[in-house]
Amino acid sequence: MPELFARTGDSVEPPSYSEIARAFPNTWVMIKRNLRTMMRTPEVFIFRFIQPGIFLLLLFYVAAGAIKIQGTGTTGYRDFVIPGVLAQSVTFATASAAVGIADDMSKGMVNRFRTLPMSSPAFLAGRALADLLQTTVALLALAGVALAAGWRANNDAVSVVEAFLLLILASFSMSWIGALIGLSVRTVEAASSAGLIWVFPLTFVSSAFIPVQTMPAWLQGIAYWNPFTAIVQACRKLFGSPEFNNSGPWPIQHPVPAALLWSLVILVIFAPLAVRRYQKIDR
Amino acid sequence: MRALISAHGLTKSFGDKPALNGVDLEAEAGTVLALLGPNGAGKTTTVRVLTTLLRPDAGRAFVAGVDVLRHPGKVRRLIGVSGQYAAIDDYLTGRENLEMVGQFYQLKLQEAKRRARELLKWFELSDAANRPAKTYSGGMRRRLDLAATLVVRPPVIFLDEPTTGLDPHSRLMLWNAIAALAEDGTTILLTTQYLEEADRLSHKIVVVDRGQVIASGTSSDLKAQAGGQRVEVIVHDRASIDAAARVLSSVTGSEAEIDRPARKISIGADRGVLTLADVGWELGKRDFEVDDMFLRRPTLDDVFLRLTGHASEATGAPPKSGKAS
Numbered sequence: 001m002p003e004l005f006a007r008t009g010d011s012v013e014p015p016s017y018s019e020i021a022r023a024f025p026n027t028w029v030m031i032k033r034n035l036r037t038m039m040r041t042p043e044v045f046i047f048r049f050i051q052p053g054i055f056l057l058l059l060f061y062v063a064a065g066a067i068k069i070q071g072t073g074t075t076g077y078r079d080f081v082i083p084g085v086l087a088q089s090v091t092f093a094t095a096s097a098a099v100g101i102a103d104d105m106s107k108g109m110v111n112r113f114r115t116l117p118m119s120s121p122a123f124l125a126g127r128a129l130a131d132l133l134q135t136t137v138a139l140l141a142l143a144g145v146a147l148a149a150g151w152r153a154n155n156d157a158v159s160v161v162e163a164f165l166l167l168i169l170a171s172f173s174m175s176w177i178g179a180l181i182g183l184s185v186r187t188v189e190a191a192s193s194a195g196l197i198w199v200f201p202l203t204f205v206s207s208a209f210i211p212v213q214t215m216p217a218w219l220q221g222i223a224y225w226n227p228f229t230a231i232v233q234a235c236r237k238l239f240g241s242p243e244f245n246n247s248g249p250w251p252i253q254h255p256v257p258a259a260l261l262w263s264l265v266i267l268v269i270f271a272p273l274a275v276r277r278y279q280k281i282d283r
Numbered sequence: 284m285r286a287l288i289s290a291h292g293l294t295k296s297f298g299d300k301p302a303l304n305g306v307d308l309e310a311e312a313g314t315v316l317a318l319l320g321p322n323g324a325g326k327t328t329t330v331r332v333l334t335t336l337l338r339p340d341a342g343r344a345f346v347a348g349v350d351v352l353r354h355p356g357k358v359r360r361l362i363g364v365s366g367q368y369a370a371i372d373d374y375l376t377g378r379e380n381l382e383m384v385g386q387f388y389q390l391k392l393q394e395a396k397r398r399a400r401e402l403l404k405w406f407e408l409s410d411a412a413n414r415p416a417k418t419y420s421g422g423m424r425r426r427l428d429l430a431a432t433l434v435v436r437p438p439v440i441f442l443d444e445p446t447t448g449l450d451p452h453s454r455l456m457l458w459n460a461i462a463a464l465a466e467d468g469t470t471i472l473l474t475t476q477y478l479e480e481a482d483r484l485s486h487k488i489v490v491v492d493r494g495q496v497i498a499s500g501t502s503s504d505l506k507a508q509a510g511g512q513r514v515e516v517i518v519h520d521r522a523s524i525d526a527a528a529r530v531l532s533s534v535t536g537s538e539a540e541i542d543r544p545a546r547k548i549s550i551g552a553d554r555g556v557l558t559l560a561d562v563g564w565e566l567g568k569r570d571f572e573v574d575d576m577f578l579r580r581p582t583l584d585d586v587f588l589r590l591t592g593h594a595s596e597a598t599g600a601p602p603k604s605g606k607a608s
Binding site for chain 2: 019022025026029033036037040041107108109111112113114115116117118280281282
């Protein structure tokens with residue numbers, strides 16, 4: 001028994017590494033922890049895989065078959081909407097991070113981590129990277145559903161891979177928004193609503209599901225400059241979609257650099273805000 | 284002796300609500316300091332400042348000689364912290380929880396695994412080691428939580444209400460663990476609402492109320508402040524109470540306090556059991572009918588009542604339910 005505990009002057013002082021040297025191993029341990037947690041929470045799968053899959057099938061078979069939407073081209077709504085559905089599933093990364101972190105806050109895990117000699121961005125980075133892996137699997141699963149339903153990309157493999165990388169980067173950025181939400185709200189329920197409430201306005205006031213030209217003029221301006229439009233447009237372009245339409249302002253004409261830029265801007269703003277917030281939590 | 288934990292003039296407000304109003308305390312190396320006070324007294328806030336979680340508005344804090352406000356990272360390598368609620372990842376097993384903490388301390392995986400095994404065994408969690416922590420009882424969670432604070436055998440440990448809501452078996456086990464840690468020279472600061480717990484576990488008690496230290500010392504120092512021992516007598520017949528009180532006064536030479544509804548007489552007893560014997564003899568000689576008679580030592584409850592003007596909110600047995608706000 002006694003050897004379990006400290007004698008005065010005989011404590012096992014943990015090795016002291018610099019912040020940088022701790023950052024990577026700490027983040028890795030945190031990723032593993034979050035992946036284990038995700039694997040053991042079946043709700044996550046319903047939320048991240050099944051729900052977007054059902055949405056895709058509904059748009060594909062119900063909406064696209066029934067309505068001819070003005071402003072879509074020859075291949076119709078199905079080709080138009082797939083990039084929108086893929087990109088929308090990426091926005092769920094925000095809610096996922098917000099809920100995961102709010103849960104850790106409410107259970108005292110965050111306080112425990114903050115009293116350990118850990119690198120401080122590791123907790124949040126571990127979350128964002130675990131969410132990134134989750135998004136990747138969700139995207140592949142959705143793409144599988146779309147393929148099975150008859151959708152095809154009309155471009156070379158490299159461009160298609162680029163589209164997915166762009167989506168994954170966007171997911172990573174959005175996780176940091178979720179991290180800030182999770183650290184700021186008081187309950188898991190609040191994190192869940194705050195993480196989701198803006199998804200529908202953001203994705204509907206964009207070119208994801210409805211062609212921007214059909215919107216009222218004042219909404220068109222918002223939709224054209226919506227970061228989400230840039231991401232969806234970039235996917236249409238990289239998938240070689242016949243529905244890619246580049247008439248509009250700069251982000252519409254150059255969607256790939258625009259999407260890249262938007263993701264980086266979000267990351268550069270929200271990652272430091274979230275880390276700072278984590279370091280200064282006062283409850 | 285060297286102070287391993289010290290705080291000077293800690294002040295902290297949340298909005299316009301003051302939480303700490305100049306808290307000073309010191310725990311010498313190898314001792315257990317109990318921070319005793321009711322809910323909302325500032326116990327948790329004090330612990331949060333000392334464990335690098337919260338910056339005070341004013342004041343200074345040192346752990347093992349390291350300035351908490353200037354070098355929080357250094358302090359984190361020297362402390363183990365167990366918060367008010369067990370901080371356990373529900374989806375990980377007990378073993379995985381401890382290994383994760385070990386890895387965050389930068390222990391090698393093998394070392395972290397070995398240490399997790401040792402701790403699980405000591406806290407009688409070996410059988411549950413591979414079950415997700417969400418299947419654990421409240422007592423098991425607390426034990427796992429304490430185990431997590433001991434992964435690197437830190438020289439200084441903070442325990443915020445470690446036994447709140449525990450079943451008797453787990454509470455006893457935690458008490459034993461804390462006593463064993465103290466015996467091995469770990470410096471411990473624990474907070475509690477239970478006077479009995481502070482009395483039993485600590486070398487020194489600091490009583491806090493409304494963000495201020497209102498008393499400190501050993502438990503006998505504090506009891507001395509509440510006055511000495513008393514003899515209390517419960518008479519059978521209320522009508523005889525004044526006559527009996529006069530007898531008590533004549534035996535001890537001091538003023539008796541009378542609690543008429545309870546038929547109770549209370550009087551200072553300088554000579555302890557000898558006074559008790561005298562009182563019994565005199566009352567018996569005069570044929571007073573007495574229901575009960577006893578020597579009462581002052582409890583920390585008396586101390587608390589005297590110091591704060593209000594009773595401690597958690598006297599007697601700890602409540603069954605876990606979460607207080």
